Amino acid sequence: MSGATDIPGLSSNGYSRASPAQASADAIPLLVDGTYHLFHLTTPPDTVHHPGRLRSSWSRLRSDDLRTWTRDAEPAITPGKNASGPDADGAWTGSAIIGPNNAMHIFYTGYNLSQSGRQVILHAVSSDKHGTHFTKSSSPITITSAPSHRAAFEAIDFRDPFVFFHAPTSLYWMLVATRLSTGPHWTRGCLALLTSPDLSSWALDPAPFYAPNDLLCPECPELFPLPNGKWYLVYSRFTAPDAGTVYRVGDSARGPFRIPRDGSNGRLDGRRWYAAKSCPKKGEPGKRVFWGWTGDWCERDGKWLWGGDLCLPREVSANADGTLRKEPVREALDALMLDQNHVDSASTLPARFALSAVGSTATRFLDVPRTSTHSAYLLSFTIVSQPTASSFGVLLRNDASLRGHRLSFRPLSLPAPAPAQQYYSITLQTDLAPLDDFWADQYSLYVPRGVDGPELVRHDAVALDGDAVVRLLVQGDVVQCFVGGRGITFRLVKQASDEHAVKELGFFVQDGDVVFDRLALRFAGMG
Numbered sequence: 357m358s359g360a361t362d363i364p365g366l367s368s369n370g371y372s373r374a375s376p377a378q379a380s381a382d383a384i385p386l387l388v389d390g391t392y393h394l395f396h397l398t399t400p401p402d403t404v405h406h407p408g409r410l411r412s413s414w415s416r417l418r419s420d421d422l423r424t425w426t427r428d429a430e431p432a433i434t435p436g437k438n439a440s441g442p443d444a445d446g447a448w449t450g451s452a453i454i455g456p457n458n459a460m461h462i463f464y465t466g467y468n469l470s471q472s473g474r475q476v477i478l479h480a481v482s483s484d485k486h487g488t489h490f491t492k493s494s495s496p497i498t499i500t501s502a503p504s505h506r507a508a509f510e511a512i513d514f515r516d517p518f519v520f521f522h523a524p525t526s527l528y529w530m531l532v533a534t535r536l537s538t539g540p541h542w543t544r545g546c547l548a549l550l551t552s553p554d555l556s557s558w559a560l561d562p563a564p565f566y567a568p569n570d571l572l573c574p575e576c577p578e579l580f581p582l583p584n585g586k587w588y589l590v591y592s593r594f595t596a597p598d599a600g601t602v603y604r605v606g607d608s609a610r611g612p613f614r615i616p617r618d619g620s621n622g623r624l625d626g627r628r629w630y631a632a633k634s635c636p637k638k639g640e641p642g643k644r645v646f647w648g649w650t651g652d653w654c655e656r657d658g659k660w661l662w663g664g665d666l667c668l669p670r671e672v673s674a675n676a677d678g679t680l681r682k683e684p685v686r687e688a689l690d691a692l693m694l695d696q697n698h699v700d701s702a703s704t705l706p707a708r709f710a711l712s713a714v715g716s717t718a719t720r721f722l723d724v725p726r727t728s729t730h731s732a733y734l735l736s737f738t739i740v741s742q743p744t745a746s747s748f749g750v751l752l753r754n755d756a757s758l759r760g761h762r763l764s765f766r767p768l769s770l771p772a773p774a775p776a777q778q779y780y781s782i783t784l785q786t787d788l789a790p791l792d793d794f795w796a797d798q799y800s801l802y803v804p805r806g807v808d809g810p811e812l813v814r815h816d817a818v819a820l821d822g823d824a825v826v827r828l829l830v831q832g833d834v835v836q837c838f839v840g841g842r843g844i845t846f847r848l849v850k851q852a853s854d855e856h857a858v859k860e861l862g863f864f865v866q867d868g869d870v871v872f873d874r875l876a877l878r879f880a881g882m883g
Contacts, residue, residue, distance in 0.1 A: 360418075381664075382449040383632065432487060453521070463530065473512060475515040477530075505560045518577050522551075527553055531579060574592070618817075626784070628847060682842065708871065710872075713867055721861070735861065752830075774819075778821075782814070783812075784844050815844070819840060
């Protein structure tokens with residue numbers, strides 16, 4: 357492909373970022389004639405904080421097989437050059453769709469700081485369905501409804517359009533992330549619905565399409581059906597409760613959309629796997645492929661940043677009860693681990709071992725080298741059914757005092773869905789929990805009061821049997837775990853003062869017995 361770069365596998369310096377100096381954010385995927393078009397936002401080079409970092413453009417990756425990707429040499433959409441233009445300070449999230457003229461259309465958010473940060477919906481059209489070249493509109497989309505309809509929603513937040521064709525009404529639907537113009541400030545985030553027969557003019561419903569009354573703004577929405585007859589509303593929450601990308605379930609495209617009783621309140625991961633969106637998986641109508649990103653951490657000023665690395669794509673499908681399960685896309689995982697001269701450590705890692713402790717904690721560390729930003733490893737194992745331990749799991753980058761991160765499995769005393777299954781609460785934890793002021797003052801232990809608590813990601817009521825595989829992928833400082841249809845993603849922030857004393861990987865058990873089985877550890881070069 358002219359003007360493009362081929363990327364074997366999912367190398368961190370080609371797939372997850374347009375360049376090492378730029379961060380990736382909000383994914384916008386589209387499947388066209390068997391080719392995945394993965395648009396995503398890209399920050400300007402060497403930017404860290406708002407507003408410079410958010411003057412984003414639309415980059416694009418393409419793949420026919422989810423294994424090998426081609427990155428366009430130039431952005432598909434860039435911010436406007438006129439300081440007074442509607443997208444002068446950023447071409448933000450939106451969606452791509454094949455329109456009635458068989459051409460690719462992009463609807464995106466324009467951002468302009470000189471207008472108090474106002475956000476508007478803009479439209480760009482390609483000459484063909486492959487999105488070869490886009491021509492942007494110079495003004496926001498035309499909304500034909502009465503001004504009172506627009507006045508029902510806040511003037512600033514009106515963004516992240518998701519457009520799809522709703523066959524029962526023969527109309528294009530557009531969901532927009534916004535806020536009600538009145539009501540409690542912290543909980544009036546909602547989605548608005550606009551409809552159009554031709555993608556040119558839009559009618560805005562005066563009533564919100566979805567208003568859960570529990571968040572500031574539902575970002576990056578999408579809506580789709582699955583073969584089970586259910587409709588799934590997916591959006592991202594940057595405020596508690598349940599920060600991260602969540603899903604809600606309805607019996608029709610109009611809802612109502614209910615919170616699934618899946619042990620995670622509909623969270624597909626944690627708050628550090630964000631703004632995830634999907635498209636159908638080629639040849640498998642019951643599955644969708646999701647992409648999300650995990651943010652960068654600025655050690656200099658101790659802040660999480662907007663934008664970071666695109667994560668491994670995830671395959672999502674429905675369970676029998678209508679809840680969703682998430683697994684790594686095997687094609688992508690195989691490409692990462694097998695296509696780049698991987699090394700198995702089976703000769704040094706036992707295939708099965710037990711840990712035991714009575715009234716204490718026992719650990720066992722592996723002889724694993726510390727990864728860099730140019731390498732990755734995949735640890736996989738199963739858990740022999742019915743462990744007796746209070747908790748057990750994996751230690752990640754712990755020092756001699758066991759300070760670091762841990763993936764903890766805590767068996768729950770719940771009725772098992774099947775004789776061979778056991779329920780667990782699974783948590784990614786850190787020991788850096790802030791102390792009450794009295795204790796901190798007494799011992800001079802001032803731990804940063806980070807936005808992430810000691811429980812970084814938690815999923816409850818996860819049913820596992822003896823054949824359920826735990827997969828832990830570590831790329832540089834990004835960890836991605838897949839277990840029991842749930843996902844756990846986080847960027848590991850450096851904690852120990854002496855990095856040379858940190859051990860990369862180990863196992864632990866607390867007050868009881870556990871057997872880890874079918875252990876495998878594979879390394880892949882990412883350079």
